[in-house]
Amino acid sequence: MKTARPMSVAGYLFVGPAMLYLGVFTLLPMVVAAYLSVHRWHLLKPDRPFVGWDNYRRLLEDPFFVNAIRNTVVFTALSVPLGIAIALAAAVLLNRGLPGIRVFRTIFYVPSVCSQVALSMIWIWVTLPHVGFVNWLVGSANALLGTSFATDVNYLQRFPMISVVLLFIWNGLGPRMVIFLAGLQNIPETLYEAARVDGASGWQRFRYVTLPLLMPTTFFIVVTTTIAALQIFTPIYVMTQGGPNRATDVVVFHIYKEAWHKFHIGQASAMSYVLFSIILTISLLQFWAMKRRSDMIAESA
Amino acid sequence: MxxxxxxxxxxxxxxxxxxxxxxxxxxxxxxxxxxxxxxxxxxxxxxxxxxxxxxxxxxxxxxxxxxxxxxxxxxxxxxxxxxxxxxxxxxxxxxxxxxIVLYYNKRLFDEAKVAYPAKGWNCDDFLAKAKALTIDNHKEPGKKQYGMHFINWMPLWIPWVWTEGGDVLSPDGRHAEGYFDSDKTIRAVEFLASLITKYHVAPTHSEAAAAGVDLFRAGRAAMHIAGHWMIIDYRSDGIDFGVAMLPTNAASPKTxxxxxxxxxxxxxxxxxxxxxxxxxxxxxxxxxxxxxxxxxxxxxxxxxxxxxxxxxxxxxxxxxxxxxxxxxxRVEPYAVVEDLGREMMEDIVNGTPVPDAVHKTCRLIDLELSQQ
Structure with missing residues (x-):
């Protein structure tokens, strides 16, 4: 008992700065936002009455907020499975003892080191009509094959959601791939040897050895990627401003506009809480599914 | 200074x-x-x-x-x-x-043998000129010449609504119903949209974007609505341009x-x-x-x-x-109203019937104003 006290003091000292940070920059703002969300709080109006659930009730009547939720769901549903599948494929490809493999790992990681704003600017250029990279590719193909596909397509205007999804996947590829790589390297080689002895094909080894043993890693990536996708903001702000015609108006961008273009701080806080509830629910569901799965495995074992 | x-x-x-x-x-x-x-x-x-x-x-x-x-x-x-x-x-x-005024390219007018806009011209005169100045380029559809360059930015197209006698809000600025959805406003919006959708004398947003250039500056649109700021570019480009008041259907021009x-x-x-x-x-x-x-x-x-x-x-x-x-x-959340107006015009160009789009936007504007 006597040694426990200094130990715990040291422990608190270690977590202290992090707790302070969490308290000041996360918990406190959450409490303040909860307070704001039940008040009509215009940035510049001195009159800030308590309105109860009114801000939340209004959200249901706001067709643009409903649209933002729908866009966010579509964005997440597209970008999470695709982003994870591509990262896993890249990790498997890069998890080989080839010479110079580290160079490739670095190259794949580079987009994640760049600022999202810079990446978004590059992505705008990629999608531009005539001078953009995609149209340049099409133009080169035309010249090579004698075809005449259009090179004046503004891909960002034509496929706004897909454009942003692709950027998100590209941007987040690095960290996801590295985590997958770490997971892959934790799988003992002996298991693959055993599988090989049993006559398992490459696909079977991936399906019955790699995937199940990678489950904890995959779970972590699914949860974090889902949260990141639900909170997408920067590329939307830089590339589309929610357009064309609100086709990419996602929840966080909508909140930003509500707060800083319309100055409806109370309304924006209510939106934040709705998004928070959605994220919390989805994350809890994911944890529940994961636990159910591991319970089933434990039972069958 | x-x-x-x-x-x-x-x-x-x-x-x-x-x-x-x-x-x-x-x-x-x-x-x-x-x-x-x-x-x-x-x-x-x-x-x-x-x-x-x-x-x-x-x-x-x-x-x-x-x-x-x-x-x-x-x-x-x-x-x-x-x-x-x-x-x-x-x-x-x-x-x-x-x-906000109308710029016109004198060279394109001369080539098409169309008279320059006269004082007190109306929307029919405008449409006739725009039609005469629109040249379909069958060899290269992307190089079509338009009678007018249209930018879907409400601050630039609001004078068209006024000139038909319509408006966005009631005189006290409190609500849109009865003004934005009035027959006059609908007529003005219908006219504007028809330039793009019916008469094809003005480019759609994607046609204009695909051109990759300012159509008026490139000499591929004969008229353009803008403010004084464009004069700098037009002069440095050496465009032989004239400036006219917007056409009017009311007793006196408005802008x-x-x-x-x-x-x-x-x-x-x-x-x-x-x-x-x-x-x-x-x-x-x-x-x-x-x-x-x-x-x-x-x-x-x-x-x-x-x-x-x-x-x-x-x-x-x-x-x-x-x-x-x-x-x-005069109206605090008007920037939001202008966004709604732009989205409405985009919807209309994409096929939404004008009265439907106007009524829907009118409701949204009033919803916005009621939240102040």
């Missing part, structure tokens, strides 16, 4: 704070007000003046004007001054302004005027000095230098006349008489 002011007022230092980024000026400046760090003097643009005026952030300048014999409000264009007025209170002294003025922070601690600075910056002496670039027209009649050397410039000055300030100078 800042150093000239500092020279004349020893011990005074003017610190200029620029706020870069499209659409960032208003939020940033408002945050400075909330944090009580707002500047003593600030630019106030007509398009968002209401946000500052109606939240009591600015000083009423009438006492200053009355007690200062060296300042004469009559030196400025009344219609421009009035943009920042509330009853007998005035919240900004205008620096410069531009009415909108955008102005920019200087306002004083209500809680400034240097009231006299701030007024001196506003007076100095809006004076004829400084204005002469300020507007020499051609971005806008000086709100000082004397300076404006000084630069009105040619026919184009004179058309701008004549337009002032028929111009009124934008709703944004």
């Amino acid at each position: 800042r150093s000239e002011f500092e020279r004349r007022h020893p011990g005074v230092r003017i610190q200029i704070e620029n706020i870069p980024g499209e659409g960032q000026y208003v939020p940033k400046l408002l945050m400075m007000f909330v944090a009580k760090k707002a500047p003593d003097v600030m630019h106030l643009d007509a398009s968002y003046a209401s946000v500052f005026i109606d939240n009591d952030l600015l000083l009423d300048l009438t006492p200053e004007i009355k007690s200062d014999d060296s300042f004469r409000l009559d030196d400025y264009f009344t219609n421009v001054v009035d943009v920042a007025r509330r009853g007998d209170k005035l919240f900004a002294i205008p620096l410069d302004f531009t009415p 909108v005027v955008y102005e920019s003025g200087l306002a004083i922070n209500r809680s400034t601690k240097k009231r006299e000095l701030a007024w001196e600075y506003v007076k100095f910056m809006t004076s004829a002496e400084v204005q002469k230098v300020r507007v020499s670039g051609g971005l806008a027209i000086s709100a000082q009649k004397e300076v404006a006349q000084y630069y009105a050397s040619d026919e184009q410039e004179r058309t701008f000055l004549n337009a002032v008489e028929f111009a009124s300030g934008p709703w944004g100078a």
Whole structure:
């Protein structure tokens, strides 16, 4: 008992700065936002009455907020499975003892080191009509094959959601791939040897050895990627401003506009809480599914 | 000019704070007000003046004007001054302004043997000219010539609504019902949309975007609606252009005027000095230098006349008489209304029937106004 006290003091000292940070920059703002969300709080109006659930009730009547939720769901549903599948494929490809493999790992990681704003600017250029990279590719193909596909397509205007999804996947590829790589390297080689002895094909080894043993890693990536996708903001702000015609108006961008273009701080806080509830629910569901799965495995074992 | 002011007022230092980024000026400046760090003097643009005026952030300048014999409000264009007025209170002294007018490319008119826009022309005249100036290019559809370049930006197309006798909001600015969904407004929107969807004399948004150039500057659109700011580019491009009032179906032509003025922070601690600075910056002496670039027209009649050397410039000055300030100078959430208007036009071009789109947008505008 006597040694426990200094130990715990040291422990608190270690977590202290992090707790302070969490308290000041996360918990406190959450409490303040909860307070704001039940008040009509215009940035510049001195009159800030308590309105109860009114801000939340209004959200249901706001067709643009409903649209933002729908866009966010579509964005997440597209970008999470695709982003994870591509990262896993890249990790498997890069998890080989080839010479110079580290160079490739670095190259794949580079987009994640760049600022999202810079990446978004590059992505705008990629999608531009005539001078953009995609149209340049099409133009080169035309010249090579004698075809005449259009090179004046503004891909960002034509496929706004897909454009942003692709950027998100590209941007987040690095960290996801590295985590997958770490997971892959934790799988003992002996298991693959055993599988090989049993006559398992490459696909079977991936399906019955790699995937199940990678489950904890995959779970972590699914949860974090889902949260990141639900909170997408920067590329939307830089590339589309929610357009064309609100086709990419996602929840966080909508909140930003509500707060800083319309100055409806109370309304924006209510939106934040709705998004928070959605994220919390989805994350809890994911944890529940994961636990159910591991319970089933434990039972069958 | 800042150093000239500092020279004349020893011990005074003017610190200029620029706020870069499209659409960032208003939020940033408002945050400075909330944090009580707002500047003593600030630019106030007509398009968002209401946000500052109606939240009591600015000083009423009438006492200053009355007690200062060296300042004469009559030196400025009344219609421009009035943009920042509330009853007998005035919240900004205008620096410069531009009415929205119609530019036309004389060469394209001559080639098509179409007469230049005449005084008092109406929308039918306009459509006839636009049709005559539209040239389909069958060999290269991407190189079509348009009668008019259309930019879906509500601040530029609002005069079309006014000229049909329609409007966006009720005179008190409180609601849209009965105005934005009136027959006159619907007729105006229908006419505008038909230029793109029915007559194809103006490009759709994607056609214009795909061109990758400003169609008017490239000589591929014969007419364009814009403000004085475009004159710089047109002159440097060497375009032989004319300027006309927008066509009108009403008794007299109508247009909108955008102005920019200087306002004083209500809680400034240097009231006299701030007024001196506003007076100095809006004076004829400084204005002469300020507007020499051609971005806008000086709100000082004397300076404006000084630069009105040619026919184009004179058309701008004549337009002032028929111009009124934008709703944004009087209605706080008007920026949101303008976004809704742009989205409505996009929907219409994409196939939504005009009455449906107008009624839907009207409801959304009223929903927005009710949240204030």
